[in-house]
Amino acid sequence: MVLVLFIPFLFLGCTQAERDNPEDPKAINYDPSLVKISGSSSEVQSSSSDVPSSSSDDVPSSGSVEPSSSSALPSSSSDDVSSSSSVEPSSSSALPSSSSVTSSSSLYGGLCAGFVYGTEREHYGKMKKQFCDERDGKRYVYVTIGTQTWMAENLNYEASGSKCYSDSSANCDTYGRLYNWATAMNNSASSTAVPSGVRGVCPENWHLPSDAEWDALMTAVGGSSTAGTKLKAKTGWNSGGNGEDDYDFSALPGGLVRPGSIFDKVGGSGYWWSSTEYNSTNAYDRDMGYSSYVNRFNDDKGYLFSVRCLKD
Numbered sequence: 001m002v003l004v005l006f007i008p009f010l011f012l013g014c015t016q017a018e019r020d021n022p023e024d025p026k027a028i029n030y031d032p033s034l035v036k037i038s039g040s041s042s043e044v045q046s047s048s049s050d051v052p053s054s055s056s057d058d059v060p061s062s063g064s065v066e067p068s069s070s071s072a073l074p075s076s077s078s079d080d081v082s083s084s085s086s087v088e089p090s091s092s093s094a095l096p097s098s099s100s101v102t103s104s105s106s107l108y109g110g111l112c113a114g115f116v117y118g119t120e121r122e123h124y125g126k127m128k129k130q131f132c133d134e135r136d137g138k139r140y141v142y143v144t145i146g147t148q149t150w151m152a153e154n155l156n157y158e159a160s161g162s163k164c165y166s167d168s169s170a171n172c173d174t175y176g177r178l179y180n181w182a183t184a185m186n187n188s189a190s191s192t193a194v195p196s197g198v199r200g201v202c203p204e205n206w207h208l209p210s211d212a213e214w215d216a217l218m219t220a221v222g223g224s225s226t227a228g229t230k231l232k233a234k235t236g237w238n239s240g241g242n243g244e245d246d247y248d249f250s251a252l253p254g255g256l257v258r259p260g261s262i263f264d265k266v267g268g269s270g271y272w273w274s275s276t277e278y279n280s281t282n283a284y285d286r287d288m289g290y291s292s293y294v295n296r297f298n299d300d301k302g303y304l305f306s307v308r309c310l311k312d
Contacts, residue, residue: 111137146220175254
């Protein structure tokens, strides 16, 4: 039996014309110095052509990014919001306390046999607690930000239709796998709820966050205009795109796959699905690039993006 911690939690797209605006990080003529973030989540919309064009300069040099949990073993050991609602980054807010980890009986069975929930390992210079996905035995680090507990790395579960960037297992080890929206949802219905109630492709006791739950994360870190800097890993991003990783979220630029198996933007951009659809063809996602922003768009459900799961 799996005994895990249950922590309570809380938890925007653009028109095509806007996508040709130099203030849009996905536009070809994008100029970061012109970007401003809107104060209303209802102002952002996008089309299925929102994804940036391919660039061979986006691929990072080898060894610049720490591999993900798929090969790691445990050690012993958007919207701008008022700063009054933000959570100050600290070791106490980034990691759950030792008292929150189930102790003597928190042993897994099956492919996770012998692993103890909350066992720590080093991840991007910090000791972080782990859980084990009993479907395949992979172990993932997690962090608590505000009242939410997030996976601190991208999901790497081999669901049917998911892909490694460039079909390279090494990229899966680093960035996790990429999923279209239907696969990420495991064909569940769209959800705007908090919590979303959509397990989707996530491990047991975890779920795919709704758009509102991504909003809650933006609020917890002080607003979307600076969230990119605070949530991106300190290494692994091309061309000065690294962040400060103030909350140990360690976001990485896993890129995307366009319909037709066109791989794009690894090393330069990261995209993460929500459980909330915009319409029958598009769903909301968050993306991070070279700037300090976390952008909210709605994109074609056929694109393959990364997944970060949120604890039930």
